[in-house]
């Protein structure tokens with residue numbers, strides 16, 4: 182797993198720092214089966230705007246990494262140790278990434294008018310661990326991004342947003358729903374409005390992060 186990309190160079194790229202000197206971070210999760218596909222491309226447009234504002238970013242592709250669904254065992258509520266009881270996969274590593282970030286992006290392709298099973302598994306487990314430990318993501322900034330061929334993007338967008346609202350997070354908007362249209366990996370590059378929407382989302386997310394953190 183890559184770690185957060187830090188910026189150096191121009192004043193903005195030197196990093197938007199908090200008063201305690203720590204650089205802000207946003208972690209993005211791509212729930213698609215395609216690494217580097219349409220969802221990843223859309224997420225990268227958002228991340229690029231954040232990086233332009235000096236915010237460190239990291240994109241995590243769930244494809245190919247093990248992430249199982251919630252077992253509904255209730256151990257997280259009993260132990261309250263900020264961890265899921267399942268130790269054999271990437272769940273806890275991803276939850277830790279979320280805890281240490283100031284902002285969280287969740288991206289999914291539309292699969293049968295809904296989100297992918299991988300991102301759903303991460304959301305279910307992270308949400309339960311957060312709730313069991315006094316709302317670990319409270320007042321972090323969160324946003325959803327969806328890739329779609331034709332129909333069903335809004336239910337998928339809605340499903341991702343439930344995570345943020347349920348977790349007491351703050352959600353910035355864009356100029357339209359955060360959806361990009363494309364079928365084969367790379368097709369979203371042809372969706373000029375979708376890309377504009379991602380760029381605006383990244384700018385608004387950076388603005389909100391700075392307002393909240395400074």
Ligand SMILES: Cc1cc2nc3c(=O)[nH]c(=O)nc-3n(C[C@H](O)[C@H](O)[C@H](O)COP(=O)(O)O)c2cc1C
Pocket residue numbers: 213214215218219220221289290291292293294295328329330331332333362363364365366367
């Ligand atoms: C299992 C599966 C189900 C899909 N269901 C839908 C759907 O309901 N509506 C739609 O418009 N596209 C659907 N698609 C197409 C993808 O949403 C679309 O190709 C998207 O751009 C893929 O993004 P990616 O490159 O990040 O994987 C489906 C694709 C797969 C593999």
